[in-house]
Amino acid sequence: MSLFTRPHQQPDRTGGGAEPDDDAGAARGGGQSPVEERPRVEGASSESRAKADADGAEPEKGTVAAEPEKGTVTAEPEKGTVTAEPEKGTVAAEPQDGTDDLKPRKETTTRDPRATTAGDVPDPAARGAERGRFRRFRRLLRWRRHPRTARGVSAATTVLAGALVVFALLVPNRIERIEFASFLRIPAEGVLLAGLLLALPARPRRITAVVAGAFLGLLTVLKFVDMGFYQVLARPFDLVLDWILIEHATDFLRETFGRTGQVLAVVGVIVLFVAVLVLTTLAVVRLTNLMVRHRPVAARTTLILGTAWITCMTLGLQLGAVPVATKGNAEFVGNRVEQVRAGLEDARVFRRQAAVDAFAKTPPDQLLTGLRGKDVLFTFIESYGRVAIDDPAMAEQTDAVLEEGTGRLKAAGFASRSGWLQSPVTGAGSWLAHSTFLSGLWIKNQQRYRSLTTSDRMTLTKYFGKTGAWRTVGIVPGVRRAWPEGKFFGLDHIYDSEHLGYHGPYFSWTPVPDQFSMEAFERLEHGKENREPIMAEIILASSHNPWSPIARMIDWEDLGDGSVFHRIKKEGTDPAEVWKDPEKVRTEYRKAIAYSIRSLTEWVERYGDDDTVLVFLGDHQPVPTVTAGDTGKDVPVTIVARDEKVLERIADWGWTDGLKPAGDAPRWGMDKFRDRFMTAYGPRG
DSSP, X not given: OOTTSOOOOOOOOSSOSOXXXXXXXXXXXXXXXXXXXXXXOTTSOHHHHHHHHHHOOOOOTTSOOXXXXXXXXXXOOOTTOOOOOOOTTOBOOOXXXXXXXXXXXXXXXXXXXXXOOTTOOOOHHHHHHHHHHHHHHHHHTTGGGOHHHHHHHHHHHHHHHHHHHHHHHHOOSSGGGOOGGGGGSEEHHHXXXXXXXXXXXXXXXXXXXXXXXXXXXXXXXXXXXHHHHHHHHSSOOOTTTOTHHHHHHHHHHHHHHHHHXXXXXXXXXXXXXXXXXXXXXXXXHHHHHHHHHTHHHHHHHHHHHHHHHHHHHHHTOEETTEESEEOHHHHHHHXXXXXXXXXXXXXXXXXXXXXXXXXXXXXXXXXXXXXXXXXXXXXXETTOOTHHHHOHHHHHHHHHHHHHHHHHHHHTTOEEEEEEEEOSOBSSOHHHHHHHHHHSSOOOSHHHHHHHHTSOOOOHHHHHHHHTSOEEEEEETTOOSOOTHHHHTTOSEEEETTSSOOOSOOBTTBSSOHHHHHHHHIIIIITOSSOOOEEEEEEEOTTOTTOOSOOOOOOGGGOTTSTTHHHHHHHSOOHHHHTTOHHHHHHHHHHHHHHXXXXXXXXXXXXXXXXXXXXXXXXXXXXXXXXXXXXXXXXEEEXXXXXXXXXXXXXXXXXXXXXXOOTTSOEEEGGGHHHHHHHHTSTTO
C-alpha cells in the first residue's frame, strides 16, 4: 500500500484488540491498518466516553462517527514515513521524531465549515462573519506575499522620515537664506535629542518622541510664518502682537484674488499646518524606533556626530558662509522667548511714554497760530518709500515725475520743501505709521496701537480741532467697514469708500482711484462756498500692494461718478501674472507711485490757492520684493504752500527745495514730526 493512500480496512469493533504501543506497531510493519483512536468530542458525557473506550460500543449522540473515510483518527506514523494531508474532519496526530510531515503543526483539526456534528445548527451569519474576517486578515497579510515590495516601502518611508526631520531641524526662517549648504550642517538639537531618546526607558522614550516631534512641527510652521512676514513686513512674526494681522491678510487675499482665492489659500494653510505637525511627529517616532532596533549603531553614530559638532564649532568650519555646526533652533526659540518677554514689558514702557505731552497744557488760542485761516491737508501716499527715489531701476522715472510736479507747482505759484522721516514699519501696517505721525509716539506694534486709540492722547488732528479754528475731516477710501478709531483722531467727519460717490470698479485692493478721491474731497468739502478752514487727513490708496491693475490720469472733467474707470481697469495688468516676475512688480509699483504723486500735485495746481498748505508723505517702504532686500524704513515728506511765510517757519529744518529730498537731507523719526510741526507753527515759531 502506498504511504499516501488512506487504509480502507474496517476497524475492529469487537473490543478484543488492545491498542498497540509504538514499538508493537512498528514490528507489524507499515502495511497493516492502524488501530483507531477514539477522539474526544464535545457533546458526549464522561460516562459515555468511558463506556465507549471500554467495550467499543456505539458512540452516543453528538460523537463523531467511526467511518474510515471521514472522522477516522490516524495512528502515529512510523519513523521515516510521510503523512498525507488529512481529509476534512480528521485529526492529525503528532508526528514522531524523524518523520517529515508535509504541514508540521501540533494537533491541528481541520473541519469543513459546512459539516456539522449531530446536534449542531448551521449559522449563515456566522459563516459570513468568518469569511469577512478572513478577507480582512488576507488584506493585512497582503504585504507578506510581496516581501520585497514591503521592504522597499518601509525603507523609503524611513528615508522620507529622516529627510523631513533634517529639513525641520535645518530650514532657516527666511527664504533668502535657504540654500543647499543650509542642509549640510550638523544640528546640535538633533544630536542631543538622539542621545536622550537612546538613554530613556521605553515608555518615557515614546512620550518624548511624540512631544519632540510635535514641538519640531510647531517650530517648522513658525518658520514658514516668519518667511511670509519677512517677505511682506521685513521682520519676524510676533507671537504676542501680530495675531490680528492674520485677519488683515485674509482680507487682502479676498480683495486681491477674490473670495475663491481667499478660501483656497486659507484651506491650504490649515491643511499644511496640520500635515506638518502630524508628519513631523510620525517621522520622529519612526526614527526613534529605528534607533532602538539598532541601538549599537545609533549610539556610535550619535557619538560621532556630537564629536564632529564640537570640533566644527571650535574650529569655526564653514561651507561658504554657512557654519557647519549650528544651534539655530535653540537660538530661534531663545529669540522668541525674549520677544514675548519684551512684548509684555513694552506695554508698561509705552504707558510711561504716552504720559508725556509737551503741549497738553498749552491754551487753545496759542496752538498752531502760524496756520490760522489756512486749509491744511495731511496726505499719506501708500507705500511711497525711499526706494522709489534711490533705486537705480526706478530713480530716473520717479525723478522725472517729481521734477515735473515741482515745475508745475512753481508755475502755479507754489513752493515746496522736502526731507526724510523714518517709519516704524515697512511693507505694511499703514495705520501704525499714520498713528505715529499724528500722535508723536512710536507706534510699532498692534499692542501700542490699541493702547493709543483707547487713551486720551492728543493727536495732531485733535489739536487742530481743539483750537476751534478748523473743521476736521478725513478722506479714507481704504476704509470699507466701521472704523471706531476715527473718533479717537478727532475728525469731525469721515468719508470712507462708501461715501465718496464712486461707482467705478475696485483696482485690486484699492477701492477708489486717487484722482477720484481728490476730486471727491473738492466736491464734498474744499469746493464749498462760505466754509470755515479745513484740516483734512487724506489717505491715497492707489499705490497699495499689489499695484496691479492701476488707474491712470484722465481729464478731471471726465471723472464723473467713476464709471469711466471700468474701461481703464480692463486696460490694466493682471496681478497673478505680474507677481510671477519681481521686475514686473517693481515696474508696476513705480507706475503706481507716479500716479499718486500726479493725482496730488495736479489737484493742488487745479484747486489750490493762497490758503492751501499741503503736507504729503509716504507711510512706509514697500515689500521686500520691491526693495530688493533693503531694510531701510525711510519715507519722503514734503510741505507745499503758496504763502512764503509758511515755508519760512521751517527754514531751520534744512529741508531740500522741491518735491525730491536730497540724499543727505535731514532724517527724523516719524514720531518727532508732531512736536516739531506744532512748535514751528506755534506762537514762537
